[in-house]
Amino acid sequence: MTDKIERTEDEWKETLTKDQFIVLRQKGTEAPFTGKYYENKEDGTYLCAACGQELFGSDSKFDSGSGWPSFTKAIQEGRVVRKDDSSHGMKRTEILCSRCGSHLGHVFDDGPAPTGERFCMNSISLDFKKEK
Incomplete structure (x- = not known):
């Protein structure tokens, strides 16, 4: 596990866009069907947009x-x-990033097997690293 990242809210404001700050630090939610990753079908890894930790x-x-x-x-x-x-x-x-404490979304118990969980994340909370 990676070391925790701690910043003041002013420091987060300097590193995130206004929309990212609203979701990641103020627990906002982007509108459904508007995020850049909800239809993404490429192979790769989803990272925390605030700190880069691999998440999904x-x-x-x-x-x-x-x-x-x-x-x-x-x-x-x-x-x-x-x-x-x-x-x-x-x-x-x-659901929060364990490394920086940023808000990612919520988890519900109506997902498919094998876990039965649905981690419903905001696209703006994520970055994507495409598999090569």
């Missing part, structure tokens, strides 16, 4: 019909952190 492999990506990139599992145990989220009058589980 394309082998666990599936079309959930939700309008956001969805995955059945993280690329490796400990790459993401789960946190209870009761905002907006809902009970959900937020």
Whole structure:
């Protein structure tokens, strides 16, 4: 596992775009069907857009019909952190990058086998490294 990254919110503002900051640091959500990766079918690895940590492999990506990139599992145990989220009058589980604490999306228990989970991520929270 990689060392944790700690920055002030002002430092994050300097390194992220305005839209990335809203989602990654202020727990915003991009509109469905608008993100750059929800229809991506290339082989590769999805990384945290804030710190570059590898998070999800394309082998666990599936079309959930939700309008956001969805995955059945993280690329490796400990790459993401789960946190209870009761905002907006809902009970959900937020997913954060374990390295920098940035908000990535939420996980739900309505995904396909083998895990039964759907990691519903914001495209703007991710970067993509294409497999060569």
